[in-house]
Amino acid sequence: xxxxxxxxxxxxxxxxxxxxxxxxxxxxxxxxxxxxxxxxxxxxxxxxxxxxxxxxxxxxxxxxxxxxxxxxxxxxxxxxxxxx
Amino acid sequence: xxxxxxxxxxxxxxxxxxxxxxxxxxxxxxxxxxxxxxxxxxxxxxxxxxxxxxxxxxxxxxxxxxxxxxxxxxxxxxxxxxxxxxxxxxxxxxxxxxxxxxxxxxxxxxxxxxxxxxxxxxxxxxxxxxxxxxxxxxxxxxxxxxxxxxxxxxxxxxxxxxxxxxxxxxxxxxxxxxxxxxxxxxxxxxxxxxxxxxxxxxxxxxxxxxxxxxxxxxxxxxxxxxxxxxxxxxxxxxxxxxxxxxxxxxxxxxxxxxxxxxxxxxxxxxxxxxxxxxxxxxxxxxxxxxxxxxxxxxxxxxxxxxxxxxxxxxxxxxxxxxxxxxxxxxxxxxxxxxxxxxxxxxxxxxxxxxxxxxxxxxxxxxxxxxxxxxxxxxxxxxxxxxxxxxxxxxxxxxxxxxxxxxxxxxxxxxxxxxxxxx
Numbered sequence: 082x083x084x085x086x087x088x089x090x091x092x093x094x095x096x097x098x099x100x101x102x103x104x105x106x107x108x109x110x111x112x113x114x115x116x117x118x119x120x121x122x123x124x125x126x127x128x129x130x131x132x133x134x135x136x137x138x139x140x141x142x143x144x145x146x147x148x149x150x151x152x153x154x155x156x157x158x159x160x161x162x163x164x165x
Numbered sequence: 166x167x168x169x170x171x172x173x174x175x176x177x178x179x180x181x182x183x184x185x186x187x188x189x190x191x192x193x194x195x196x197x198x199x200x201x202x203x204x205x206x207x208x209x210x211x212x213x214x215x216x217x218x219x220x221x222x223x224x225x226x227x228x229x230x231x232x233x234x235x236x237x238x239x240x241x242x243x244x245x246x247x248x249x250x251x252x253x254x255x256x257x258x259x260x261x262x263x264x265x266x267x268x269x270x271x272x273x274x275x276x277x278x279x280x281x282x283x284x285x286x287x288x289x290x291x292x293x294x295x296x297x298x299x300x301x302x303x304x305x306x307x308x309x310x311x312x313x314x315x316x317x318x319x320x321x322x323x324x325x326x327x328x329x330x331x332x333x334x335x336x337x338x339x340x341x342x343x344x345x346x347x348x349x350x351x352x353x354x355x356x357x358x359x360x361x362x363x364x365x366x367x368x369x370x371x372x373x374x375x376x377x378x379x380x381x382x383x384x385x386x387x388x389x390x391x392x393x394x395x396x397x398x399x400x401x402x403x404x405x406x407x408x409x410x411x412x413x414x415x416x417x418x419x420x421x422x423x424x425x426x427x428x429x430x431x432x433x434x435x436x437x438x439x440x441x442x443x444x445x446x447x448x449x450x451x452x453x454x455x456x457x458x459x460x461x462x463x464x465x466x467x468x469x470x471x472x473x474x475x476x477x478x479x480x481x482x483x484x485x486x487x488x489x490x491x492x493x494x495x496x497x498x499x500x501x502x503x504x505x506x507x508x509x510x511x512x513x514x515x516x517x518x519x520x521x522x523x524x525x526x527x528x529x530x531x532x533x534x535x536x537x538x539x540x541x542x543x544x545x546x547x548x549x550x551x552x553x554x555x556x557x558x559x560x561x562x563x564x565x566x567x568x569x570x571x572x573x574x575x576x577x578x579x580x581x582x583x584x585x586x587x
Binding site (some may be wrong): 094095097098099101102103105106110111112115116117119120122123124125126127128129130131134137140141143145146148 | 202203204209213240278279281288289290291292293294295296298299300301304305306307391420519522523524525542550552554555575577
């Protein structure tokens with residue numbers, strides 16, 4: 082089972098999961114804050130809504146399209162911080 | 166780094182239509198490249214399908230794996246296209262950067278996306294698409310013991326509810342916006358088509374004990390930070406249910422972005438126009454599956470075969486195709502009629518309800534706009550990260566606008582990938 086780092090916390094997840102599922106199963110459903118500060122989570126599950134984006138090893142990715150790999154570091158878009 | 170590559174036929178989308186197109190095209194001996202954003206093949210309906218499991222997709226994947234002339238790079242998307250005469254270059258973006266894929270013919274099998282209709286609270290974490298929640302579960306989301314309400318419209322809701330239940334969720338019920346008479350008429354139409362009857366019976370068994378509520382739709386989602394309860398309306402009366410997930414999708418919309426970049430003409434209902442051989446209005450560009458009209462997996466497999474054969478010059482294999490195509494068109498028309506969206510759904514957003522999630526544009530800001538272009542100019546609606554993939558179909562349903570916002574690159578690209586010299 083791969084071990085990932087979610088916001089600095091080590092989590093073991095089943096092989097074949099998406100990073101999104103790893104986050105959700107760790108109890109993280111709010112993945113970003115919207116422009117006006119509302120909580121947002123994954124919507125479409127297939128790569129079109131971009132609500133699930135987060136930093137994985139320093140790159141902005143859609144977590145629903147990203148398979149888990151051993152040693153990945155995942156960082157959420159924290160309050161007030163945006164990728165734009 | 167930018168890589169140069171060549172292929173005779175590029176197939177865009179690795180769902181049932183794309184897989185069947187790729188396999189049939191490959192039988193001509195020409196080289197085929199199969200492109201899809203997902204890490205695995207199978208599309209949304211066959212997500213996570215593996216070659217070594219007893220699955221309808223397995224035969225197809227097995228046969229494809231035996232074709233040395235089919236390439237499958239995986240996790241690759243079309244960023245933009247360049248065309249000159251009959252030669253086309255697809256600029257692909259994948260984990261290793263950009264690839265310039267030179268190809269003669271293209272088969273589009275990009276499928277469909279869910280239509281989301283905004284209502285107060287729909288932006289709360291825990292509210293997802295219907296197919297979306299199923300996709301998340303297939304990707305590893307644990308829903309054991311979780312209370313889920315499935316809502317929206319169309320036969321997909323039944324498959325989603327059955328899948329969630331199998332994964333251990335407590336499905337509280339299925340709210341279908343269409344009236345009972347329509348849903349039942351569709352059930353009868355489906356039962357007359359070979360193969361669909363057994364599928365319906367299987368679903369009925371998997372969903373025994375789960376409430377199916379026709380004429381019902383969500384009007385409010387609430388919770389402190391994440392979803393805690395949903396209010397459903399049926400015949401003017403509201404009922405509130407406690408739940409952790411609301412899986413809500415109002416049907417499917419053809420995903421025509423790549424087709425738009427290639428200049429393919431669309432029908433009035435927003436699908437890609439094709440002739441009897443699956444060729445679009447652009448010579449050498451074919452289309453198959455949900456993008457030619459949402460009609461399910463059997464239609465997709467059939468059209469994939471037609472487009473794959475036609476694009477590779479094997480017309481002689483398509484002698485009986487026309488009759489099958491007619492049957493699938495009848496099914497698709499029945500689907501459209503049965504699950505027409507009720508007008509009340511347009512009244513669901515409150516003035517402060519966000520319609521464009523990327524830019525936080527509200528119903529109050531949008532309802533006075535004349536159309537899509539005005540909305541973009543005045544409010545930034547559709548100009549955020551998703552580029553109108555969510556609010557485009559929503560504003561079509563709410564305000565009757567025609568979405569016209571397809572711009573390259575289709576997917577956000579890291580600047581570093583664009584700046585690296587070839």
